[in-house]
Ligand SMILES: Nc1ncnc2c1ncn2[C@@H]1O[C@H](COP(=O)(O)OP(=O)(O)OP(=O)(O)O)[C@@H](O)[C@H]1O
């Protein structure tokens with residue numbers, strides 16, 4: 001008896017169909033998934049394959065049209081989020097959504113507060129309960145800090161603790177590593193293993209076959225809404241997996257072409273405040289046609305530096321010169337006019353307005369050109385949007401469909417399409433490809449290289465070191481608010497060298 | 513297209529619930545429920561007089577509804593419509609009475625400007641001092657209502673009038689009546705024009721685009737280079753102006769003078785109207801009509817039967833709560849949709 005229940009799958013989803021009526025997209029056409037108890041299961045697929053949708057159905061966030069879900073061999077119906085929680089199923093979303101003003105503790109207990117005298121909330125008891133959860137699973141965060149002050153990796157832990165606190169036994173992670181850097185990903189994989197050791201079942205959505213192979217026990221691949229592969233005995237190779245996801249593996253690599261000598265951007269002694277620290281003084285420059293890579297931990301201030309240069313963050317001191325013009329005091333609008341494009345790290349919170357249609361999101365940096373005496377020219381807006389949608393292969397039903405109905409990767413393409421297509425003279429890109437599948441990553445890299453050939457420059461922060469090595473001409477390393485090292489591109493430069501360079505400047509204790 | 517269909521369903525649902533609630537209240541409070549109910553439901557449509565009054569009652573609601581829509585779309589909450597309407601109208605009336613060379617247009621312009629400036633003041637407080645406009649507009653509005661009452665009681669009071677009111681404005685600048693003896697006046701064309709213009713503004717202009725983007729995600733607006741502060745300020749300016757205009761048109765069309773308490777909560781009902789209309793300027797018209805219809809229904813049945821005017825207040829409160837529970841309504845409508853497999 002014991003043996004049987006051990007062998008039988010923990011969750012089984014059979015022949016799941018799902019159509020979205022608004023966009024008339026068939027997201028799932030008979031998807032199957034079988035997950036065993038106490039394992040880490042990777043759900044692989046390209047952008048728009050239906051991974052998120054399938055998992056949302058399991059969590060009761062979407063309703064399926066038809067299909068069956070079995071839990072421990074018993075058929076169950078999951079009608080809403082609460083049903084799913086009752087069965088111990090919970091999801092950590094693609095876009096972490098914590099309430100910025102609340103502390104970690106408040107964010108964790110938000111959904112279920114331990115009551116005191118039926119009315120007040122018992123914070124000592126809450127702390128105790130969460131401490132227990134932290135002990136049991138070996139995941140720790142500073143409960144008193146506000147969410148806004150936590151780096152992404154910590155925010156993710158808060159989110160994990162939140163679902164554990166709610167009693168989750170089956171944890172679903174939607175592209176958890178897309179917003180983490182190399183080392184944080186390693187840390188996260190450790191967290192996942194710890195969870196597995198304490199008996200949790202984990203489903204892990206990704207488009208990265210490498211990650212899937214590295215940490216998972218079993219793999220399922222979705223393509224266009226159908227399950228095309230589910231692992232049995234032998235483990236497939238990396239190339240087999242990528243082939244099954246239908247990704248071409250052509251590698252784009254920037255050839256050193258010898259960029260111009262003209263300075264596009266010059267930053268001198270820039271100082272500004274981030275949530276955690278004072279960053280700077282920082283000085284560097286970018287030449288015409290150059291791709292400058294910027295790496296560092298979340299605490300390094302690298303992301304904030306890109307925000308300051310883009311104009312989203314106030315500077316305290318120093319000077320930013322763009323094509324010979326002092327833009328330190330100029331706001332975002334003026335910088336855009338001068339030819340600065342920006343792909344922010346938080347794509348859905350800052351880079352998009354998800355309630356508005358795709359078209360209206362595509363024209364934010366161009367709507368004035370697409371209007372006449374203050375009147376929007378809808379026909380041209382539609383044409384322009386269709387052009388971008390086609391060129392960047394954004395999967396939509398119509399340009400007037402709200403962005404929130406797109407898959408995560410397609411939302412990101414909207415941001416990239418808009419910023420690249422505005423032909424900026426300087427493109428500031430923050431994790432531009434973090435949610436994209438291999439094929440789209442290559443596509444974006446090609447677009448970036450083409451921009452450079454046409455004389456634009458790119459400042460790129462990325463948490464993916466492979467990406468940095470692939471297309472950057474020069475690499476800056478930041479740590480604790482300072483620039484600490486610079487590497488010219490040369491073939492002998494390896495990922496390990498970069499990791500070492502980051503680590504030697506960061507106290508190792510901070511990582512543990 | 514879909515949105516419209518869905519909106520219609522929610523609107524019908526709201527209407528039906530309002531009527532059911534109304535009936536229940538009437539059954540419990542009236543000695544002759546069938547008579548009361550007949551006047552309540554059919555009264556506003558039974559003759560030209562009541563019908564005209566219902567239409568004219570909806571005019572200020574259309575303006576305050578639009579005012580709320582504009583503010584909401586930009587992501588600002590103007591809870592001070594009542595005060596803006598009141599204070600704007602006071603000065604509009606003041607000019608209309610005291611300037612020898614006045615015109616309808618001038619009075620409306622003054623009322624608009626005064627209301628708009630108060631709205632903009634709340635915007636400034638939000639931008640400069642980071643005071644939430646929800647609070648500032650509400651509190652300023654409360655104060656302004658009392659200040660207006662003071663003016664109506666003392667300096668501007670017509671000594672011959674039996675109640676706190678100003679002198680009458682000149683007959684020549686009043687709107688002409690359309691359906692005498694009812695109150696319906698030509699101001700209704702201005703209201704419809706305002707709806708149409710707001711619709712164009714919100715949907716077809718770059719300014720409307722800026723408002724929409726700012727209201728739906730101001731981080732994104734800032735990122736895209738939209739001057740968020742300017743959008744907030746102008747939205748609150750327009751919003752306050754609309755409110756002031758609504759009151760002035762009511763005075764110039766119906767009362768002929770400014771009377772203390774002439775606004776039966778136009779400001780707050782305007783917010784409810786905007787909520788029912790789901791921030792769509794076109795839908796403001798049916799939503800305002802619904803409110804005015806209920807108001808008229810209770811007024812008529814209190815004359816013709818034994819219903820007290822308080823019933824109207826209870827009904828409006830019920831609708832207000834219902835809309836606040838809009839999610840519930842939406843949920844029920846969606847659920848039905850699913851069952852019918854549309
Ligand atoms: N709410 C929605 N309304 C309409 N269509 C939707 C909605 N959500 C998803 N879709 C569509 O369903 C398809 C599958 O989306 P899904 O989010 O499951 O993809 P995914 O595999 O998670 O991709 P990604 O890696 O890009 O996140 C997409 O074509 C998407 O446009």
Ligand SMILES: [Mg+2]
Nearest residue numbers: 052094407408
């Ligand atoms: Mg997804």
